[in-house]
Amino acid sequence: MTHRITIEGGGVFDVSAEESTLLRGALRAGVGFPYDCSVGGCGSCRFELISGEMETLWTTAPGLSERDRRRGKRLACQSRPLGDCTIKLRPDDEYRPPIPPRRVSAILRERRAVTADMAEFVFRTDRPADFVAGQYALLQPPGAAGMRAYSMSNLPNAEGEWRFVIRRVPGGRGSNAMFDNVQVGDAVTLDGPYGHAHFRADVPRDVVCIAGGSGIGPIVSVARAAAQDSGPRRLFVFEGARTRADLCFPVLADDARDKVTAYMPVLSAEAEASDWDGARGFVHEEVERAVGEQVESCEFYFAGPPPMIEALQKLLIVQWGVPIARIHFDRFF
Ligand SMILES: Cc1cc2nc3c(=O)[nH]c(=O)nc-3n(C[C@H](O)[C@H](O)[C@H](O)COP(=O)(O)OP(=O)(O)OC[C@H]3O[C@@H](n4cnc5c(N)ncnc54)[C@H](O)[C@@H]3O)c2cc1C
Ligand code: FES
Known part of the structure; x- marks a missing residue:
């Protein structure tokens, strides 16, 4: 009916x-x-x-x-x-969706800790994992009201493998249920793909990927897609995290590392006494410093918490006048 x-x-x-x-x-x-x-x-x-x-x-x-x-x-x-x-x-x-969403059952095959509060969840479905790099799916955490959006960190594949990097949010019902109530072998409902912040393979510009916290998932996916692309474009990855122990890109995207023109981690709460000699502060500040005059040649992809998204929108759209069509982002509510 x-x-x-x-x-x-x-x-x-x-x-x-x-x-x-x-x-x-x-x-x-x-x-x-x-x-x-x-x-x-x-x-x-x-x-x-x-x-x-x-x-x-x-x-x-x-x-x-x-x-x-x-x-x-x-x-x-x-x-x-x-x-x-x-x-x-x-x-x-x-x-209009590049791929219409489907609702399927997904079995958790593996979960590995990436940082103290983030883990990579690997699910399998009977059907191919059909999505464009950078998109997300809705997962139904057992016992939580409503589904939760989680972005794929891998690339589409015929084997039906869906990878997500999920942060355990203090007091969050859905994310805690994903960690505590979904064990290897359990099934959850997966609905997707959704989202527009996906990789534009046909755009011949340099790729700037910017992740804040758990926003690393879709950024790893976009970076992987850009790394696979045979074009001459450069690939810049910025990762904002609180401390060195919270950085994920080197752990998650080993396969793409040698295609990355520059990886720029930025720490906002690393102890003053630590021997960290990389950038400190907020990730948008490092983007402003490092991209600067090269902005004309770049396509921007970013994901993370709302304050980071707002700071980047201000920098890119208001300050630099980058056309909206060259900016692709997901705000993690
Ligand atoms: C496009 C997108 C992609 C995302 N990708 C990731 C990712 O890759 N990794 C990651 O860790 N996080 C991601 N998030 C954030 C994630 O979806 C959750 O918001 C986060 O895990 C916190 O969920 P929680 O259940 O723990 O917290 P809660 O505070 O319990 O819930 C947070 C969210 O769940 C939804 N929700 C809450 N109550 C209800 C209800 N009664 N009915 C329906 N919906 C409800 C709302 O959207 C709310 O903002 C993404 C968010 C968005 C929007
Ligand atoms: S798409 Fe419905 S509130 Fe965001």
Whole structure:
């Protein structure tokens, strides 16, 4: 059984009655539905319900303000159609998914500690791992309400291997459930791929990858894709971490190291007394210093916590005037 969704002013698509969210159904139908995080945090997937019935999955999702709610706005990633509906939305072809998301069962094959609070989780699915480097998937941590977004750190492959670098967030329900309640051999639901901060293989510019904390996962994936590419482009990797023990790139991306033009780790809380002689401070400060006049030749990929994303947007867009089309990022809510 399907529900018919009519976009006021033009466009119709069908979603399966089993579909988990309007957003997922729209992307599976090839509709360019604007979105970003898929987990209720950013508000990019706002729309209006004109007629019909939809269930709201997370009623207090932070992606909607009180004003939005009063004006009848909803989040497509937190709405499930219960019948035929008409919605108000401006679709945008930029958001048409390169690969439609699928929902599959994934078995945890391996977990290895990378730092004190981050581990690499290796899952296997029956189907090929179909995604573009830099994208993310939604995983269902057992017992947590809602799915969590985690970015793949490997490259797409026919074997169905999906690698994620997950940080245990103090007090976080989903990430702690991933560490404590998912053992090797257990299955979780994996839904994906999602996201637009993926590697643009057809853009012949130098690649600048910038990771903050657990943002290292998609950055390793993009760096791997750029390293595989035979073009003459240069590849710069910046990694922001608190201390030397929190750096991940050298551990995770051994295979790409010799293709990296320069790897620049930056530490924000390394003890003054340590013998660290690399950069200190915030990662955007090092990007400003090191990229400088070469900005014209670069395409930027970055992922990490919201303050880092905001600092980089300010630097790249406001200060340097880099066109938005050359900037690809995921904000980890
Ligand atoms: C695009 C993207 C990619 C990401 N990639 C990574 C990655 O590679 N590695 C990594 O460690 N982290 C990543 N994150 C962050 C990750 O998704 C989680 O936010 C983080 O693990 C904290 O989750 P938590 O459950 O521990 O914390 P919590 O505070 O319990 O939950 C955090 C998030 O879970 C969702 N959530 C909470 N409650 C509900 C609910 N009732 N219903 C529905 N959703 C709810 C919300 O999005 C919330 O922001 C990514 C985030 C985004 C948006
Ligand atoms: S995509 Fe729905 S709130 Fe971010």
